[in-house]
Amino acid sequence: MEQTQRYTRHSLVKKYVDGETKEERKTRKALEQAQKSVEDVQNIPQKSVDTNYILCLKHGTKYSSEYVNRLYSMAKRHCTIDFTFVCLTDDTTGINSNIKTISLPDYLQGWWCKPYMFSNNLGLVGNVLYMDLDVVIAKNIDHLFLYEVDSWCTIRDFTRKMRPSWQKYNSSVVRFRAGYLAHFWEDFAKDQKNIQRRWHGDQDWLYDVASRTNTKAKLFPDNWILSWKWEIRKDKTFKQGTPRGKRQLRTIEHVTPPNECCICVFHGDPNPENCLDPWVVNNWK
Numbered sequence: 001m002e003q004t005q006r007y008t009r010h011s012l013v014k015k016y017v018d019g020e021t022k023e024e025r026k027t028r029k030a031l032e033q034a035q036k037s038v039e040d041v042q043n044i045p046q047k048s049v050d051t052n053y054i055l056c057l058k059h060g061t062k063y064s065s066e067y068v069n070r071l072y073s074m075a076k077r078h079c080t081i082d083f084t085f086v087c088l089t090d091d092t093t094g095i096n097s098n099i100k101t102i103s104l105p106d107y108l109q110g111w112w113c114k115p116y117m118f119s120n121n122l123g124l125v126g127n128v129l130y131m132d133l134d135v136v137i138a139k140n141i142d143h144l145f146l147y148e149v150d151s152w153c154t155i156r157d158f159t160r161k162m163r164p165s166w167q168k169y170n171s172s173v174v175r176f177r178a179g180y181l182a183h184f185w186e187d188f189a190k191d192q193k194n195i196q197r198r199w200h201g202d203q204d205w206l207y208d209v210a211s212r213t214n215t216k217a218k219l220f221p222d223n224w225i226l227s228w229k230w231e232i233r234k235d236k237t238f239k240q241g242t243p244r245g246k247r248q249l250r251t252i253e254h255v256t257p258p259n260e261c262c263i264c265v266f267h268g269d270p271n272p273e274n275c276l277d278p279w280v281v282n283n284w285k
Helices: 022-042 065-078 110-118 142-146 182-189 192-198 202-212 228-232 278-283
Strands: 005-008 011-014 052-058 084-089 100-103 127-131 135-137 153-156 169-177 225-227 263-265
Touching: 052 065, 052 110, 065 084, 065 135, 084 110, 110 169, 110 182, 110 202, 127 142, 135 278, 142 169, 169 202, 169 263, 182 192, 182 202, 225 228, 228 263
Parallel strands: 052 084, 052 127, 084 100, 225 263
Antiparallel strands: 005 011, 127 169, 135 263, 153 169
């Protein structure tokens, strides 16, 4: 029987789709709810809408200012909600003048700069959508601001590809209300040396502190944010002879993100600049 649909301004109702899995239905319903939220927000007078921030982090020399500027450019193309773009950094050289910059404490290094995003010292008031610099935005990201608005959200770590029941976090994309997770930064700041010795990286610590403080995240649907290397491509092997951090994949693949995917994450190698897949070349700009 042909599928029926009914749409109104305040509802989006669709019956079950033939052959749709439980996970696909869950994701579709989340997208539909996010779209309803977009319409509702657009009908609210501007003065009553919270400030929305897209936040990134640049520290040291691993990523150039070009990564910051390209992320800003992608965000402008793929977000229709008004936002202020902010970069936490120890070096503002070359960063687009339209980007607000906030200085990092000089004693933080590497991925252990990330806990600072939760600090009240940033002076942000509103909703924060954090993204790592090594991502490529594929399509509209409005729903990342509007999904599960009463909670903070992050993604399930890409270990999920090998271990489907894996529940720990990946901090490549995080959304939270400024100030709500200030206790995360306080937890880190008071014992940072021991935390850095105990945990391999910020993601393991983030899952631990969220569990200990009864502030666990809601997880974005897996297929909204995907690993380019592990979940979109087929061949995951690298060319020989290139150093870690500069490696390229052995083959070039003419693949594109699935329809539901809005962000592709380039964890580890390759970085977007070293990936020659045509879709990445055409969209990382």
